[in-house]
Amino acid sequence: MTRYPGAAGLALRRAAAALPAPVRAALGRWRGAPRADAGVVDGWDAPLLGAAAEALTLPAPLPAGDAPSEVERAHVVRPLRCLLVSDTLDASGVEEFVAFLARGLRAAGWTVAILVLADGVGRLGRDLQAEGVEVRALGAEEGSRWMTSWAPDVLDSHSDAIWPLAAAAQRGIPSVLTLHGVHNVMGRSAREVAAHRASAHTVVAVSELVRDQYRAADLSFPAERVVAIGNSVDPARVPRYHRADVRAALGLSDEFLFLSLARHGVQKNAYGLVAAFAEVARAAPKAHLLIAGRVDDPAYAAQVVALRDRAGLRGRVHLRGHLDGAPALLWAADAFVLDSFFEGWSLASLEAIGTGLPCILADVGGAREQLAGGPSRGILVPAPIPPDLLSWERISRARFLPQDNRQELVQALRDVAAGNVGFAPREIVADDAVRRFSADACLGEHAKVLSAAAAARTVREGDRW
Structure with a gap:
């Protein structure tokens, strides 16, 4: 693991957390939260690059390899x-x-x-x-x-x-x-x-x-x-794909694709990620960033879209909704990146590791555990807000401003896009992950x-x- 050493809506969300789940769900629908077609980010009716009139058709996954070992059955008088x-x-x-x-x-x-x-x-x-x-x-x-x-x-x-x-x-x-x-x-x-x-x-x-x-x-x-x-790493969630086939379906040729599978909401901090990528894009003209996930907060997602457009990166920062076949994107990508304000244990980053994809992760939740030990598979950058200072109020203040980890995140993106960091081969990382995170x-x-x-x-x- 490489580690870089480092230097009004959330109040409503905090209050809503105390409401019964059905009420929260109703509020989410009222805001349009779960809708990927909220008109803020793009859908999946076209490739990332190429003619917009072309429909996106992803290839089928490759046949599964050896069947996973059967889970040991509990020895009980009756099933629990x-x-x-x-x-x-x-x-x-x-x-x-x-x-x-x-x-x-x-x-x-x-x-x-x-x-x-x-x-x-x-x-x-x-x-x-x-x-x-x-x-x-x-x-x-x-x-x-x-x-x-x-x-x-x-x-x-x-x-x-x-x-x-x-x-x-x-x-x-x-x-x-x-x-x-x-x-x-x-x-x-x-x-x-x-x-x-x-x-x-x-x-x-x-x-x-x-x-x-x-x-x-x-x-x-x-x-x-x-x-x-x-x-x-659930093998059923990370089927294998032919990388070339998925990239062709997405309209990619020799571009370097950073991928972030993350819901569009404040927690995942897409604004901070896009702001950092904008600095990298100037020196890495082949680099692209794809952020794909469910739209949980349309107002926040709209701010990310506006930032992308102000930076003149509409053709290189791709903001898309949820895709049922999202694991296929891991095989098309060149690196995975997640800059969340907080996590528990990101399944998205772990599934990326499960395919051997190099990762750039903010030091939150289980990121350190996911990257520690074994073959080199990623870079750990500081959290956008130090974990011991994290609060809804601090997130609210920081969500549209330069964050504490900006310099380290930009450097990591630059180094990975330029090929300046050596990672273990994907098949070695993937095999290790299946054993390590059994x-x-x-x-x-x-x-x-x-x-x-x-x-x-x-x-x-x-x-x-």
């Missing part, structure tokens, strides 16, 4: 029943991970259902339903009644909502709270943090940094019951935590474990 909770099941990394857990636990012999707190099950939810997973989109009252009838042995919440944990506690169902980022505790008082996990048997953090940040925010919770389990190991760790929580249901004291 696990209820997973998610705000939505559409396209984000958190939602993809919930789907990964559901499929993996079922393969291991568990009975799994998913409670979605929005008013629709979403794209991933429909896929899982087609595979035989019970997925319900219910509010607090109806969801609590259904929880009683479904009778899980353990509940695993991947949501900020408190009511599923409280409902489980009232029914004597042990629960695990899985934290996917520092935003789960950022700006909250110790009392608010404690109220969120009051009924949880164990808190799982998706990176060591998130675990440490949570422990610092909730000193009253036993430290040994806050564990870190990093996410994994899907089986990740699933096994989660199953172990959930099994322990289920076994502890007889020692409940009041509403606290």
Whole structure:
């Protein structure tokens, strides 16, 4: 790992975080948040380069290689029943991970259902339903009644909502709270943090940094019951493609493509990335930047578009919506870049590593763990805001200004585009990633935590474990 040493809307978002998930979802739809066709960024009806009239047709993935090893089945008298909770099941990394857990636990012999707190099950939810997973989109009252009838042995919440944990506690169902980022505790008082996990048997953090940040925010919770389990490279999510075929479909020839698979919203800091790339573009005329993902915040995305256009980079900075075949883009790219204000454990960057693609990552969430050890596979630059100073207020002030890591990010982009940094061959990095970030190991760790929580249901004291 190469490391460079380093030097009004968010207030509403912070307030909205306390609202019930269905209300947040309704607000998101009112703002046009989940729509990739919001008219702000481009869709995928044309290549990146070439005639706009041409329809984009990506090649099919290559045949899968050896089948992944079968997940060890739990030796239990009867299959454990696990209820997973998610705000939505559409396209984000958190939602993809919930789907990964559901499929993996079922393969291991568990009975799994998913409670979605929005008013629709979403794209991933429909896929899982087609595979035989019970997925319900219910509010607090109806969801609590259904929880009683479904009778899980353990509940695993991947949501900020408190009511599923409280409902489980009232029914004597042990629960695990899985934290996917520092935003789960950022700006909250110790009392608010404690109220969120009051009924949880164990808190799982998706990176060591998130675990440490949570422990610092909730000193009253036993430290040994806050564990870190990093996410994994899921082979099903990173199929192989012929690089030349995907590049041809995108209209690319000898261009150098930086790729950022990230939702269009403040957290992912596309404005800071585009501003840094604008400095690089002058000296690297073949360099292009593609940012692709769901539009979560149209107003913010419009500011990024305006910055791109002011810099005269409309033909070189490509802002696109969500693409179901997004993993194909990893094979067309020359480097992956993510400059988020905060992360838990980015699945997008891990999937990039899983294809052997070199990465430039801001030092947030699990980025350091993803790049440490093994073959050289990326550059770690400082975070846009130092993690110990991170707050919604600071993000609000910094989102359209030069950020603390600008110089290091620009230098990293320049060095990678110019070929001044040596990385291990892609096939070596990819093979190492599949072993280092094993899907089986990740699933096994989660199953172990959930099994322990289920076994502890007889020692409940009041509403606290």
